[in-house]
Amino acid sequence: MIDVILHALPIAIIASTPLLLAVEGELVVQRAGMINLGIEGMMLVAAMTGVIGQQLTRSAAAGFVAGIAGAMVVAALFGVFAIRYRADQIVTGTAVNLLAAGATGFVYQALRGGALFFVPPMPEQVQRLVVLLAWLVVPAALGLLLWMSRFGLRLRAAGENPEVLAHVARYRWCALAIEALLAGTGGAFLSLALSSGFAENMTAGRGFIALSIVIFGRWNVRGAIIGTALFGIAAALQYTLQAMNIGLPYHLLLALPYVVTLLILCGIAGRVRAPEALGR
């Protein structure tokens, strides 16, 4: 068993990098008091704009920039409705996801036939850099920003009791921008590094899995990393089990990540203290 896990570990770390970035982004947003279901759509759009950016410039860096830009647009849309119009966040997030699925589907069909969706493998160094960022640099930066700066203290206050702050909206917008930065990078990594281009609905629920891990991790950076790692290993076992051919049908193995996430959501022991103003 240990062997199996050790074998799965490197795959797990690379494959769950987009997920971790999404978890980190959603953590910031939820700490500011918002539930953004639209992160799924954010990643999906980033996956597409990332590929377009890469193909137009032939540069991986430009691909990431385009991915982040795409995510920013989706974040802005969510923010306008959830912050400016104070609309229900779950309804808004769901609408944003439908919008992203519809828009990417439309563009995908319109551009199909061109070679836009077959990107060359990403340079090894770039890939390593993003993995390093996601697993080490971002957690450290978020720890510093959220828990050791006045900005972070106020951002968290926006999520606990918006009444105490004069500029709640400002902090919530900042949180959304940070989320777009991270989830956009994650979405672009998904299409540029983990696959050779964009496919319809390719995020396959990673945004929702990210939300679940944020809860499992009790809105902490450490919990987010542990949760993602656990999930990553469980999901990587899917490939190992497949290779070992132990008789579980392929399609049921595909359901494994979601079942694991459901179990993760049920594995929250005891009372969890969510940000008090979450969703309001």
Place this chain on the structure above:
Amino acid sequence: MLRLQHITKRFGDNLAVDDVTLELRRGEILALVGENGAGKTTLMRIAAGELAAGSGTIHRDGEIGIVHQHFLLVAGFTIAENLALQRSWRFASRRALEREAETLIASTGIRLDDPSRRVETISVGEKSKLELIKAIAKKPEVLILDEPTSVLTPQESAELFTVMRALAAGGTSVVFISHKLPEVLEIAHRIVVMRGGRIVAETEAHGMTASDLANAMVERTSRAAGVASTDSSTRGEIVAIVGVAGNGQTELAERFRKENPGAALIPEDRTRDGIVAEMSIAENLSLKSRRWNRREAAASASTLIARYSIRATGPDQDAGSLSGGNQQKVILARELEQKPKKILAAEPTRGLDIEATAFVHAQLRAAAAGGASILLITSDLDEAFALADVIQVIYRGKLSEPLTPAAAHERVGALMAGIA
């Protein structure tokens, strides 16, 4: 300092502040007294710039600090983090924030230990101190305190008065909003009495007595209606739980609710827990019914609206659009019509006017006369003495032994402060 001229403010049809002119002197303690709804808080929120005046001019010099009755604290943060929210800094460790908090607290002369504690774990008195520290830290020229002693024990109040005197001696003007007359006479230099949005009296505190002030505050033609005497053998008992707010009353009510299914429940927070604002009066009145027929429900709602003299356009009006007193009557009608054996009434008259209060009291007495036993949770001692057969004091979640009203008169103050 602060000069208010001809200030007027309306909320809908309600004239909350009516042509008020008031000037504050440097280094004075001004008491603003009056009944609930007299316009004290509205006037001071206008003074502090939190509300826009309808008309009139405001002249301010320097910072105005205001401590609300309703705390503006982050429950999940520590004391130090709450203090750090308003200071300017960039990066700091939790330790550093705590050290700075300690220095700040010490400089105000208020005693508040261990700033690493989370606010949700500290007592109400401590929360109130924290709010005061936050306000003083901004070094205001004018400090407005809205009913600060309503959640304090006598010792804590005395401590607060010491701080207020020190601030005034240092040149700060302090406005003290209260309806507790003995306190006002103890601390204030000058007293302003408000009634119905207007200033009805303005006087130096020296030489005033509580009864002078009380006469100025209210124009009472008649007190609450008397009770018909009933046969004491079938009469249910009214037990009043009194105490400073935040000493476990909410938890006690919650426990009663869980342990007594089928009991009549009058919750403390009526808009949040008592009614469904978006539903009609008729629907709200039917929430406890096993069976429901729209036409019958409307008919019985009309009957109840008349019987409980609820001021409404009809059974289809949204309950959320009713005034507080009428919302409370809807709740009473729904709960008492079940002819319950047990009743929980938590702060049943908070925020209600004299007439509505008298009505609620009469209904509770009538229910007791009909045989229901009532648990009355209240922070209004007058209410407890007016209604209760037995009084118990709650302090830090623990109940004292049951006392007769006569015995309670002697001991209730000490018990509420936790020193008996």
Place this chain on the structure above:
Amino acid sequence: MRQLAAALLAVVLLSLCALAVGRSPVELLRILTLGSVGSRFAIEGTLLKSIPLLLTGLSVALAFRAGVWNIGGEGQFITGAIAALIASHLGVVPAILASMLAGAVWASIATLMRLWRNAPEVLTTILLNFTAIHLLGWCVNGPLQERSAQYPQSDLAGASLPVAGELHAGIVIALAASVASWFLLYRTAAGLRLRATGLNARAAAWAGINVNAQLVRAMAISGAFAGLAGGIELLGTTHRLFERFAAGYGYSGIAVALLAQLHPLATVASAMFFGALATGAGELQRTAGISSSIAVFGQAVIILLLILFGSWRSRD
């Protein structure tokens, strides 16, 4: 009125998508209209699509009215269809009952997780959608694959709904479900309790309503409707299962319910509108090569416009 304005404005906005692929918006609107209501065939297609939409819309409306975030219509739709296929050999009525039961059971997994571990149903229902999609994939590649094992699809169901022309009896069932939902919500004490819980769960609890029981009930009924939608789609329209069977009907139910302001009777009109949109979009894909996913895009635009027009504010 606002709803109508939002729907019309959304269609106009959609037509602008034509510019993106170098076509005229007017032509797109023409195809969209003709393709959805321009002929007897088109109208029948629209009505056929409206049937599952009406049921998933009712599913969402009931759940949201009770304050339960059931985003799991897609998964409940799929499990309903799988159960209907299995039970179809016993007859059409058992198959329909089985689809409702399966949908309710699948939704109740989320209820259990909420009551047992406080896992938010908004996430568990979505995750159950993905699980159901792969469960379906396994079924049509494994135990339920057609006997000839040629394609990843099932054999024809053992029973089917009575038909009249292109239409099937599902339309009657769906309309009956809509009236029944309205009656439940607005004419019974049980409905009063569901709505009170959805509007203010704390006040409901203080008025002696068992809030957890309302959650259990709302989720089960909501799941049963989504499951029924899947069962009817199988027994009336597709007659067999295949991998992309659900086709987004579960998610579309959210837009259907919101446009109807969560009112069960208005849901009928709303479902027909979205049915027409989906049918017209299919025609666009066939004749103009414009992706039918603009129908999904349209759903999102309508929800957002409804928010803008102030008919779907947060309750705080």
